[in-house]
Amino acid sequence: MKCAGNIEVRDVEESSINIDPIQAGGRLTPEAMKAIIAYGDGYSVCDNCRKPFRLDYIRTPPIDVFHRDLARFLNLDVARVVPGARRGFQAVAGTYVGKGDPVLVTALSHYTEILAIEGCGGIPREIPRSRDNLITPDATAEKIEEVIRETGKTPPLLFLDHVDYAYGNLHPVAEITKVAHGYDIPVLLNGAYTVGIMPVDGREIGADFVVGSGHKSMAAPAPSGVLAVRQERAGEVFRTTSARTDVTGRTFGIKEVEMMGCTLMGVTLLGMMASFPAVRERVNHWDRELSNAQRVVDALRRIEGTVIQSQYPRAHTLTRVDTTRSFDLVAEKHKKKGFFFSSSLKAKGIVGIIPGATKVWKFNTYGLTDAQAGYVAEAFLEIARENGLSVS
Ligand SMILES: *Cc1c(COP(=O)(O)O)cnc(C)c1O
Secondary structure, three states: OEEEOOEEOOOHHHHOEEOOOOOHHHOOOHHHHHHHHHOOOOOHHHHHOOOOOOHHHOOOOOHHHHHHHHHHHOOOOEEEEEOOHHHHHHHHHHHHOOOOOEEEEEOOOOHHHHHHHHHOOOEEEEEOOOOOOOOOHHHHHHHHHHHHHHHOOOOOOEEEEOEOOOOOOEOOHHHHHHHHHHOOOOEEEEOOOOEOOEOOOHHHHOOOEEEEEHHHHOOOOOOOEEEEEOHHHHHHHOOEOOOOOOOOOOOOOOOEOOOOEOOOOOHHHHHHHHHHHHHHHHHHHHHHHHHHHHHHHHHHHOEOOOEEOOOOOOOOOEEEEEOOOOHHHHHHHOOOOOHHHHHHHHHOOEEOOOOOOOOEEEEEOOOOOHHHHHHHHHHHHHHHHHOOOOEO
8 A cells, every 4th residue: 555656554553562672662643643634744733823922822722731841841940942962962952052062961861962972072981881881970070170180171061861871770860960059060861762751850859950752752743843941041042043144134033043943834743733631641651661671671681691781670661671592593404594583583473673683682661561561571582482492
């Protein structure tokens, strides 16, 4: 079936159990599906834009209320929607990072944080990870001291991933933030893998800025996201234009420089808004998500030679596994080579693991029903048994 021309219908989520790490939290709600049809046309939210002509003032549909709801959801003061978490990083970096400034990131930072820093001419400086792949307050303090000693500058910003993309580990972000604040370094909490799937309290963590991804974790279309800040920072990150053009003498009202005036002007925002009631509710069921993740992880651990590289027990639904000494041994002899694994899963209706990967790979059980989680756990065990691996 085609949508149009040679564009195939996408039915992955209907036909399969998808455990692709980046896709689990971005599946739309039925409400969002309806909203995106209704608001699919270009600048659809601009029908009722009136003075002072800015996205967060629009009352029909209630975009103004949504902005306040988002700030409250993260327990911070002011929120804006942004075209992806990365654009939130860019707005904050654009405000605080100057050319040549050392900027703190971590050994597990997402590449988009590095690019945001690079775009401003900043120099990323990594806080190393511990042996168990965690960022610690001690390592943070040491790195800050090192950077100050070497450059004579205090970093203007720390980018801190709440849960990292590589291991799905939950880092001690409140303690790390406390250390950074001891040096007057503001902290951007990267909640791309947390905001919208588990409870995130920006104030309790102490973050100056919290960034979330709509399409990764808030059941919204791409590109969408949120940037929430403390009141003290709002005037800086959300500063309004003061430009006046020389020939025509034009000025531009209260458009915010880092937001390029307006951000999500149609379908992405309405998708995010329509999913929000469900998203706000679902974060309260994180314990159930964790028990499903744990169930699949525990099945994998029963397969001889398999090592869970993420924190154990699991504190997030994204998990990294090393099967070099289990499924990869099968791949060496199998006629399909490494592709035997993804194709065996596919045959059982499970997709989302990189085809050909049998050494180190990741999966995310977020959003599976209990029955689906049980099915995935059993599928891994069956594939192991079918290929002569021993299961305890
Ligand atoms: C996916 C991801 C991002 C990028 O999010 P976008 O919304 O696509 O910009 C940033 N950081 C982490 C940790 C991620 O996992």
